[in-house]
């Protein structure tokens with residue numbers, strides 16, 4: 001049997017003397033989409049930050065391709081795209097400039113795909129408009145355009161559909177499924193009901 005891509009065992013995390021989860025365990029295989037569920041404040045963002053290496057305030061084991069993430073940190077980070085709660089878009093820059101800046105940070109990405117990615121997320125005609133004068137949903141779309149340019153094996157996405165309209169959510173869901181079909185894996189949180197329930201593995205933090 002093939003090793004899981006990501007294996008979490010006996011994870012414990014507390015914040016402000018409140019236990020968020022204890023004994024949390026799950027594994028993610030290649031090509032799997034996993035939705036982390038739980039009530040507000042249950043620790044979903046905290047968990048995603050731990051999994052992405054942004055927080056070390058936990059106990060337990062996290063393995064990437066069978067090795068402790070502590071031992072393969074560089075390889076793990078190179079294989080990861082983390083999409084945080086905030087859109088991470090610079091208001092003074094245009095959508096095109098934001099994506100150019102993103103490409104400069106991640107040389108594996110193709111600058112030639114920027115216009116295509118902006119087109120796919122419905123921002124044709126807005127390429128040169130400063131992001132501070134775009135709507136919340138449009139700013140979120142600038143951020144989501146990065147997913148169309150990134151084939152990292154693991155996507156960790158925190159509330160990627162916030163402020164996105166229904167049609168946009170459907171397109172994004174399809175993008176996640178396409179990524180999984182190509183052998184990528186996805187861990188996400190969302191308060192949206194995903195249309196594609198089949199094939200989505202769920203982990204509910206309220207149970208831990």
Ligand SMILES: Nc1ncnc2c1ncn2[C@@H]1O[C@H](COP(=O)(O)OP(=O)(O)OP(=O)(O)O)[C@@H](O)[C@H]1O
Pocket residue numbers: 015016020038039040041042043044045046047
């Ligand atoms: N850096 C921190 N310091 C102190 N407490 C924190 C910190 N980060 C998170 N918390 C607390 O941990 C709990 C879990 O927060 P978290 O943002 O992970 O929840 P969530 O499940 O993502 O919530 P939501 O569904 O509302 O987005 C909250 O009670 C929060 O106040």
